[in-house]
Amino acid sequence: MLPVRPSSCGDNRPHGAGGEPPLKSAVRIIEIYRMNRILLASAFLFSTISTALADEIPSAVPAALGQVPAAVGAAPKAPAPKLVEPHLHIARSNVAGHARIALTFDACMGRADERILSTLVRERIPATIFVTARWLKRNPAAVAVFLQNPDLFELENHGQNHIPAVDTPTLIYGIASAGSPQAVRQEVEGGAAAMVGAGIPAPHWFRGSTAKYDLSAIGQIRAMGYRIAGYSVNGDGGSLLGAVITEKRIASARDGDVVISHINQPTHAAGEGVAKALVDLKAKGTQFVRLEDVEDTGDDKTTE
Numbered sequence: 001m002l003p004v005r006p007s008s009c010g011d012n013r014p015h016g017a018g019g020e021p022p023l024k025s026a027v028r029i030i031e032i033y034r035m036n037r038i039l040l041a042s043a044f045l046f047s048t049i050s051t052a053l054a055d056e057i058p059s060a061v062p063a064a065l066g067q068v069p070a071a072v073g074a075a076p077k078a079p080a081p082k083l084v085e086p087h088l089h090i091a092r093s094n095v096a097g098h099a100r101i102a103l104t105f106d107a108c109m110g111r112a113d114e115r116i117l118s119t120l121v122r123e124r125i126p127a128t129i130f131v132t133a134r135w136l137k138r139n140p141a142a143v144a145v146f147l148q149n150p151d152l153f154e155l156e157n158h159g160q161n162h163i164p165a166v167d168t169p170t171l172i173y174g175i176a177s178a179g180s181p182q183a184v185r186q187e188v189e190g191g192a193a194a195m196v197g198a199g200i201p202a203p204h205w206f207r208g209s210t211a212k213y214d215l216s217a218i219g220q221i222r223a224m225g226y227r228i229a230g231y232s233v234n235g236d237g238g239s240l241l242g243a244v245i246t247e248k249r250i251a252s253a254r255d256g257d258v259v260i261s262h263i264n265q266p267t268h269a270a271g272e273g274v275a276k277a278l279v280d281l282k283a284k285g286t287q288f289v290r291l292e293d294v295e296d297t298g299d300d301k302t303t304e
Helices: 022-065 114-123 133-138 140-148 181-197 215-223 243-251 270-283
Strands: 088-090 100-107 127-131 153-157 258-262 287-289 296-298
Parallel strands (some): 100 287, 127 153
8 A cells, every 4th residue: 555645735645656646647657658659650650751752752853843944034135236336537638747637526415615615716626516405405505606607617416315326225334225226216316306496407417325336227327318427536535534635635636537525524624635635736737627528438337
């Protein structure tokens, strides 16, 4: 018989292990035994199923993957269009000490650079100015100076919104191209319409933003009746060069060169270099001409 001990609550009945009555303790032992058998059976069943799945998965996964289309995700990017940056030369003078040079200036956006404009007028140096519709709207005073000096300035088409004349979507120096033949046409025609609206004679030359094109756009613009103005000397590096290097570049132009610079960045140092180079060239006996005054030769079928 199990020993008897007082309970904490004054119950003096015999207790089994743990203080439970003998019958209740036996029942609890039987329940624990049954629970252990159930757990062992469950563990064995889980192990059997896991092994079977492991045998099936290696063959099942490739079969499932084989049903996935080979091309998943975004379509491959279209190849970038082949761009050209045409060169342009004019007929040489072939006179020693009197090189013939065509000065061309882009008026993209922004304001007129009076340092350059005043030098051209004061020194009576002719030049060809490529204007955008946007620049025309912002610079009526400079336009008036151009129109008051028809013997000096030839005004030509730089486009409506300064968008590169490339008929497939791409970025050029971070600028989105026109992207379609229709948009190229609008850029060209819009620029010409703005010029005529400002009282400027209809243009015959076109130079697109960035001076880069694809060949199909060149063909389209030529079919519209325009010659496309390349260049042979980059005078101011998009108006991003310093004054000294700009002056040296332009002053180094040779007989037959076409110089490109900008006349729309009055706060850039390059404008100072342009103005000084004009005086340098004149002092050397340079013959300045506009594009309309001389024969020319452009590559990439830009003037043929």
